[in-house]
Amino acid sequence: MRYIDLRSDTVTQPTREMREAMYNAVVGDDVYGDDPTVNRLEKMAADMLGKEAALFLPSGTMANQIGVMCHTSRGDEVILSGDCHIFIHEVGGVAVLSGANLRPLSFPRGIYDPVMIEKAIRPADIHQPRTALICLENALSNGRVVPIEIMAAVYNLAKQKDIAVHLDGARLFNAAIALGVDVREISKNCDTLSCCLSKGLAAPVGSLLAGDAATIERARKYRKMLGGGMRQCGVLAAAGIIALEEMVKRLPEDHDNAKYLAKRLAELAGVEMEEDSPQINMVFFKLHRTSEFIETLPAKLLEKGIKINEAGQRGFRLVTSNEVCREDIDYFIEALNDLC
Numbered sequence: 001m002r003y004i005d006l007r008s009d010t011v012t013q014p015t016r017e018m019r020e021a022m023y024n025a026v027v028g029d030d031v032y033g034d035d036p037t038v039n040r041l042e043k044m045a046a047d048m049l050g051k052e053a054a055l056f057l058p059s060g061t062m063a064n065q066i067g068v069m070c071h072t073s074r075g076d077e078v079i080l081s082g083d084c085h086i087f088i089h090e091v092g093g094v095a096v097l098s099g100a101n102l103r104p105l106s107f108p109r110g111i112y113d114p115v116m117i118e119k120a121i122r123p124a125d126i127h128q129p130r131t132a133l134i135c136l137e138n139a140l141s142n143g144r145v146v147p148i149e150i151m152a153a154v155y156n157l158a159k160q161k162d163i164a165v166h167l168d169g170a171r172l173f174n175a176a177i178a179l180g181v182d183v184r185e186i187s188k189n190c191d192t193l194s195c196c197l198s199k200g201l202a203a204p205v206g207s208l209l210a211g212d213a214a215t216i217e218r219a220r221k222y223r224k225m226l227g228g229g230m231r232q233c234g235v236l237a238a239a240g241i242i243a244l245e246e247m248v249k250r251l252p253e254d255h256d257n258a259k260y261l262a263k264r265l266a267e268l269a270g271v272e273m274e275e276d277s278p279q280i281n282m283v284f285f286k287l288h289r290t291s292e293f294i295e296t297l298p299a300k301l302l303e304k305g306i307k308i309n310e311a312g313q314r315g316f317r318l319v320t321s322n323e324v325c326r327e328d329i330d331y332f333i334e335a336l337n338d339l340c
């Protein structure tokens, strides 16, 4: 049975073109630096992301964790948002791997406030940790996009204070499309950045970490230490190349579909759309129904071939991606309307 899957863009399947490229990929032992397909992906990624070098990694989590490891020593402090993926969804990895202290800040709607960040930077004081790193996200995990001016203000502040900036750019290309800029306009406001190939870009596996050549060399060693040195992973990189060459171009379609979904939802009685949603491919809304109705809705929709996640604090989150078309959205709206 074909499901309409609105849970996340991580559910995307590799495309036929990716599968063919994977089958035909010329590979080698990447730990020896011998895999021509990985080398091509890393070079292409560095150019696109506007950095000297890039590294292919199994996941966004590993890319972020290695990014933090590259910029910190034990006991250093990292300023980040209390809502971000590194703080909430990476299993406390920074404590384990970097031994760094996290300083989570609560930003209104998640959008960084350079004044709050400046206040959180530690003074030179024998009692206090050293602020070594600021971690940003764009697009934010909450589906919002951070304006370039804010990223630039944070980066300038960081450089004045000799603090590094790592960007979790799991959905960097979505952010660039929403902001109407080249990704390099975003990436110039950080020292290192991670970027996922396996979300809206539909590759089966893989993320990138980009930065200056010396940092990426250290990151390569950390990746080996963490068991992420992959051998003939050109089969995966081949899909990553298609992700960057072809799939970035079609991401605006996901954003348009999210807008269409939001418009159709807003027409239904009892639906309250989040005021500034959608900005990327994520739609947030609340349903004014009983809590029993809300809890059982995912199971009822599943019977109709639709997958959604349970509601969270902000209500339901629906995500559009490569395998969700307008007809699927119409079918979902009809199914929801019938159940309501």
Ligand SMILES: Cc1ncc(COP(=O)(O)O)c(C=O)c1O
Pocket (backbone or CB within 6 Å): 010, 058, 059, 060, 061, 062, 064, 085, 086, 137, 140, 141, 168, 170, 171, 196, 198, 207
């Ligand atoms: C903002 C953000 N950063 C990082 C990640 C981690 O990516 P991965 O699932 O590949 O570890 C995700 C995953 O959903 C994410 O949404």
